[in-house]
Amino acid sequence: MEINGISSKFTDLSSIGKVSNNDNGIESFKSLLTDQLNQVNQLQTNSENVSADFINGKDTDIHQVMLSAEEAKMSIEMAVQIRNKMVEAYQEINRMQL
Amino acid sequence: MFSAFRSMRISSSGLSAERLRMDTISSNIANANTTRGGNGGPYRRKVAVFQENLDQFSSNGNNLMGVKAVGIEEDQSPFQKVYDPGNPDAGKDGYVSMPNVNVLNEMADLITATRAYEANVTAMNSEKSMFLKALEIGR
Numbered sequence: 001m002e003i004n005g006i007s008s009k010f011t012d013l014s015s016i017g018k019v020s021n022n023d024n025g026i027e028s029f030k031s032l033l034t035d036q037l038n039q040v041n042q043l044q045t046n047s048e049n050v051s052a053d054f055i056n057g058k059d060t061d062i063h064q065v066m067l068s069a070e071e072a073k074m075s076i077e078m079a080v081q082i083r084n085k086m087v088e089a090y091q092e093i094n095r096m097q098l
Numbered sequence: 099m100f101s102a103f104r105s106m107r108i109s110s111s112g113l114s115a116e117r118l119r120m121d122t123i124s125s126n127i128a129n130a131n132t133t134r135g136g137n138g139g140p141y142r143r144k145v146a147v148f149q150e151n152l153d154q155f156s157s158n159g160n161n162l163m164g165v166k167a168v169g170i171e172e173d174q175s176p177f178q179k180v181y182d183p184g185n186p187d188a189g190k191d192g193y194v195s196m197p198n199v200n201v202l203n204e205m206a207d208l209i210t211a212t213r214a215y216e217a218n219v220t221a222m223n224s225e226k227s228m229f230l231k232a233l234e235i236g237r
Contacts, residue, residue: 063113067222071103074229081233 036082040075047072102229104162109222111164115148116215118167122146123208130199133187140187141197143173173198 047068054060122144132141149168153161175198183192 061114061117063110063117063219067106067110070226071106074103074226077230078233081237085236 037079040079043068043072043075105225106222108162108164109218109225111151111166112218112221113215115146115165115167116211116218118170119146119211120208120215122170123204123211126199127201127204127208130197130201130204132197133185133194135197140177140195141199143175143197143199144170145173146170 050060050065050068054062054065126143129135129141135141147168147170148165151163151166153163177195177198179193180196181192182188182194185194188194
């Protein structure tokens, strides 16, 4: 998962705080979220494919199997942390007294 | 390639290189007494040649990609001659050319390759723990 990509795309969050009903802003946030989740999913399927290749005896090194498993796990943990931060931000906004 | 995992891919390339070197060492040890090699003469000691792997297409200066194996070459040092007239591969003077493999050197190279493999694994584990530590920022 590309760390640089997320940090540069979060500058688009300023469009969410606007009062005007900017549907385009909310649409792009959803699309970038699904993009990043697709990348995480891609790492998971990649790890499964490499493990299946190794078990079937194709020319794969054991360290590539372990490395792809670690990458999948690390990207999931990072996605969980991102989700925590987003939920926290949402709750923070919810707590605002109107 | 995901930039966050590039450092682990570099260590992975080191692991592949050490595995290839292990293969050549095993081949040398197994063929230490082979008098009939690939092209006529006795077996020639094989050496794996490695080269630094640089990414030509990266935009910033950070183009490290580890190591890559450019090939397996043969050691050109001379063969040892052993006097053994009864051997079917002996020349007219009774000398047999034995492979230029010194098993003691191969054992030392074997230990080197093993330790290098473990060092790469340690580097990979350290990189992973650094990544996970970074995820704890602001927890």
